[in-house]
Amino acid sequence: AACSRKNRNAALHPLWQSPLTIPGGTRQSPINIQWRDSVYDPFLKPLKISYDPTTCLHIWNNGYSFLVEFDDSTDRSIIVGGPLENQYRLKQFHFHWGAINDWGSEHTVDSKFYPAELHLVHWNAVEYPTFEEAVMEGNGLAVIGVFLKLGARHEGLQTLVDALPAVKHKDTVIEFDVFDPSCLLPSCPDYWTYAGSLTTPPLTESVTWIIKKKPIEVDEDQLEAFRMLLFTSDGEEEKRMVDNFRPLQPLMDRTVRSSFQ
Numbered sequence: 001a002a003c004s005r006k007n008r009n010a011a012l013h014p015l016w017q018s019p020l021t022i023p024g025g026t027r028q029s030p031i032n033i034q035w036r037d038s039v040y041d042p043f044l045k046p047l048k049i050s051y052d053p054t055t056c057l058h059i060w061n062n063g064y065s066f067l068v069e070f071d072d073s074t075d076r077s078i079i080v081g082g083p084l085e086n087q088y089r090l091k092q093f094h095f096h097w098g099a100i101n102d103w104g105s106e107h108t109v110d111s112k113f114y115p116a117e118l119h120l121v122h123w124n125a126v127e128y129p130t131f132e133e134a135v136m137e138g139n140g141l142a143v144i145g146v147f148l149k150l151g152a153r154h155e156g157l158q159t160l161v162d163a164l165p166a167v168k169h170k171d172t173v174i175e176f177d178v179f180d181p182s183c184l185l186p187s188c189p190d191y192w193t194y195a196g197s198l199t200t201p202p203l204t205e206s207v208t209w210i211i212k213k214k215p216i217e218v219d220e221d222q223l224e225a226f227r228m229l230l231f232t233s234d235g236e237e238e239k240r241m242v243d244n245f246r247p248l249q250p251l252m253d254r255t256v257r258s259s260f261q
């Protein structure tokens with residue numbers, strides 16, 4: 001239904017029943033990254049990633065996406081460096097994708113959508129005791145975003161794709177006990193970074209985004225495997241899990257920095 005201007009803030013995103021705009025929000029995500037407006041920052045360090053594949057726990061369909069969750073009770077899977085002042089612990093990764101290949105990513109680059117986007121979610125366990133507390137703090141989270149483009153089959157992703165039929169319905173889970181998510185990262189070290197928010201509830205403005213410049217390639221069958229998941233629980237009328245991305249948010253008073261010239 002069309003939203004008139006006056007109650008635009010009351011508009012809810014059909015998928016998450018969450019506000020399209022956070023009242024007073026000044027650093028919401030996702031955003032369009034205008035390449036020529038990003039500013040090279042020579043002081044940005046290389047991002048250092050060290051994941052222990054045995055910290056992988058399970059895959060579950062939470063009704064928005066499918067999440068691969070990790071044991072974040074120790075510092076065995078962490079990232080450090082880049083724009084970050086502390087080290088951050090890996091908690092989970094998940095994806096956003098479209099019904100067709102023309103869209104699906106949350107961030108865009110020069111207004112171009114990719115068919116899907118991977119988010120690796122980390123929290124600042126140096127300064128905060130739990131993920132739930134870190135979610136409420138401006139420097140609480142760091143999310144690495146990786147674009148997926150249509151191309152060659154991705155062998156590392158395939159082990160994940162093979163497990164998806166077991167989590168077809170909302171609130172289903174399958175054990176997944178060894179996986180190294182660094183196989184899902186492009187080899188190129190280049191990234192953009194900016195201060196933003198979670199793109200699904202609680203939408204808090206607690207995320208240092210690190211968006212990789214280069215996409216990874218996946219093939220059509222692998223994208224189709226994402227699209228056969230369901231938003232709905234077993235026994236309900238089936239709704240395919242597609243278009244689970246939040247609309248673009250205003251940049252406001254922010255600069256996107258690049259680690260490359």
Ligand SMILES: NS(=O)(=O)N=C1NCCCN1
Pocket residue numbers: 119121143197198199200201202203
């Ligand atoms: N798409 S996102 O920004 O990663 N949003 C998240 N919300 C809940 C906690 C994990 N991540």
Ligand SMILES: [Zn+2]
Pocket residue numbers: 094095096119199
């Ligand atoms: Zn996400």
